[in-house]
Amino acid sequence: MKRHRDGSWSDKPAAAIEKTMTVPWLLSRRAARTPDDVCVERRSELGAAWVEVRAGEFEEDVIRAARGLVGMGLQPGQTVAILGATSYEWSLLDMAVQYAGGVVVPIYESASAEQIRWILADSAVRLVLTDTAAHAGLVESVRTPGLLASVVYDADGMTRLYAAGADVPESEVLERKEALTSDDLVTVIYTSGTTGNPKGVELTHGNFVASALNILVSEREVIDTPDARVLLFLPLAHIMARIVFVYAIAGRGRIGHVPNVRNLLADIQAFSPTALLCVPRVLEKVYNAAEAKTRGMRLKAFRWAARVAVDNSRKSFHGPVFGLKREIARSLVWDRLTQALGPDCRFAISAGAPLSKRLGHFYRGIGLTVIEAYGLTESTGPAAANRPGRVVMGSVGQPIPAGAVKIAKDGEVLLKGPHIFRGYRNDPQATADAVDRDGWFHSGDIGTIDKHGFATITGRKKELIVTAGGKNVAPAVLEDRLRGHPLVSQVVAVGDGRPFVGALVTLDAEMLPGWLRNHGLPRMDAASAAGHPRVLEALQRAVDRTNAQVSRAESIRKFVIVPGDFTEDNGLLTPSMKVKRDEVLRRYASTVDGLYRDARGPQAGGGRRKRGARRGGRS
Structure with missing residues (x-):
């Protein structure tokens, strides 16, 4: 990690990105190296078991689906929208569109009809792939000129898709794949935003490959080991889940999909991940739910064990007495929580908002290291991340390899590197406003960087x-x-x-x-x-x-x-x-x-801070 004269911090790149390196290249590389290596596990039709999918098999299925897309009339460079819950089929079709030379435009399940209409029109979408008839009906209600079809990718829909490619030779798909370059567009992701129409973030194959190859080196212990298992439950329409899928495909891990968090603990038990991809609210909920299930003396024991976990993480105490406390805390509380998160789970990748230091220490103290990271859609996911063994609690870590981070005079976080997007769709002015003449992307976040290059995000500039x-x-x-x-x-x-x-x-x-x-x-x-x-x-x-x-x-x-x-x-x-x-x-x-009508006292609750108010603890 190096500090430069302009105040920026950067890490040396882990790999040089060549023109031939694309997202399909990452999958083909794994399928060629280890075709029998399991890269995905998909839910069985009854949902009671997980079925292993080997790298070679997955690529074959991707090519088969890509032939279907070509048979339906998809041309290189055209856009295809995917609207559906997180699933194996979502990721399969994402890769298939790319193999066919297309550009993927993900749409959130919760998007309104007007948002869908805007996205379809702004990206000139030619084909929409949806997971339900209801979603297909919503698309049809806002049909835009040039839209070829809306396809439901249930079992019958996938059968029809494969049938559409029966007369398309595999060589045509492979030619399209080989024609792609790192400069080509791979996706347009519309940021959810809080006001107005969402902006389309254009990301290239090079952006994805740079992020993948550099993260696989810096976070190898988390994502790139033969036993690495990551369960995706966040929306694949968001860059966070999507890029982690690419990491797993590019490395040696395997991935599982579930549609949401409704049955998360049961899904975790069934899949047994080694790493969870989540937002801090999930970790807060797990802790609060565990605490809420105890009462009386057990509640006191839970809180005592939580304090011991925090001390264990901070290494506040040593010696045989603390060792005994640790074993008692483990038997009373820690083991129950680690079993709930899966006996093999060692890491939680947390992003999207800060996690409290105390909760981070608690989880690390019981054996689950929380890897806090920071990034945006415009940075193809993580721009900074903690590393196993190099975690500064409360920070989002150091710049990823090949990336650079610095703080502007007004406190804004600026980012640079091969993972930074190429621009906003059909909006050159917004692009010029976001990326300055020196290539620094102005994130809109405010933060600080310490003397070792660890960044801390304190909020949004506009907020x-x-x-x-x-x-x-x-x-x-x-x-x-x-x-x-x-x-x-x-x-x-x-x-x-x-x-x-x-x-x-x-x-x-x-x-x-x-x-x-x-x-x-x-x-x-x-x-x-x-x-x-x-x-x-x-x-x-x-x-x-x-x-x-x-x-x-x-x-x-x-x-x-x-x-x-x-x-x-x-x-x-x-x-x-x-x-x-x-x-x-x-x-x-x-x-x-x-x-603010009566500044003399609280309305529904609240008041002035008590002098000497105690820190820590929970009511």
Whole structure:
């Protein structure tokens, strides 16, 4: 890792990217080297077992599907949209489109009809592949000129696709594959955004290959070992899951797909991954759910074991006495959690938002190392990441090989390297605004870099709160810490142009029953709990602990519990589980105004930080 005169940090590249290196080249390379090596496991038709798919078999199936796409009229360079849940078929068709010389345009399952219409038109999509008739109907309702067909890729649909390629020679597909170069477009990914039409991020084969070859070196222990097993449950329409699939294909690991997180713990038990790809909220939920299942003396034992885990990670104590504590904590609590996450799971790859240091230490203390990473669609996934054995808790690690990171004068994080996108679809002005003359991509995030090149992200530049007193406050710092409380689902800090910082809070309906039981309270719904004095007191203590980490001017002075929750369905969360801040502030404008009508005391809850408020612990 090297620091340069301009303040940037970079790591030397792990591999030079040549013109012939494309995503299909990565799969072909593995299939040629180790054709009998299992690269994917797919769910059986009944879903009760996992069926192994060898690298050679997978490539054969990809070529067969690509022949079908050619038979349906797909020409090199044309765009194909995929709309569906995370599945083996999604990844198979993604690769098949590429082998046929096409460009993949993923669409989120939760996309509205208007968003679908915009994406189809902006990328001139010729063919849409969907996983259900309902999705196909939605596509047909916004059909755009030039769209050839909408194909449902269920069992019957795949049979028809293969039949369409019966007369297409395999050599035609292979010729198209070989004609691709690293400069060619591989995908257009539309960022979910919070306002207006999504922007199409254009990524090349070279972007994907550079990310894959460099990450396989820096994170080899996590993703590139013969026993590496990664379970994908995040949307493949998002760069995070999609690029990890490419990593597994390019390396020696194997991948599994499940459509969502509804049966996540059962899916983990069935697949037994060595690494989980997740967002911090999943790790928070696992911890909170485990805590909520205990009460009385067991709850005290759980919290004691959690403190021992944190100390174990921090190596705060040594010697035989602490060793005995560690073994007791393992037998009482740790083993149950590690079994729930799978007995072979050693790593969790976490991105999308910061994970609290305490929770990171807890998981590492019980034997699960959380690899926090940072990146955007525009950086083809990770631009910085911690490495096994080189983890700085609370940071997102150092630049990936061949990449560079620096902090601008105003605190914005700037990125550079072969993994940075080539531009926004049909929007040269937006591209010019995002990438400066020296090739630095302006991420829109704010952060810091320490003396060893480890970066920490503190929030989004456009989301900075500037109070009436002129104090700049990064809301993510407050939100991420408060969201770790088991009662809390979502938090939005407010206060732009106001006399102090406030917060909108939603309750976690899943965690509420266990919390009430553990605190000797009767069952009640979230609406009733929102006004209960004990609930408000617990949240106030959580706010006090959050405030203890920041200055008084940055602290949350008042909070209000808002009804319901922020979800994709009600339009307040993006598919990658990020809060649509602008939409929340618009929808709850009157609630925010109410926070500031009487500055003398709390409305639905909240208050000033207590002097000397204790840190740590959980209510």
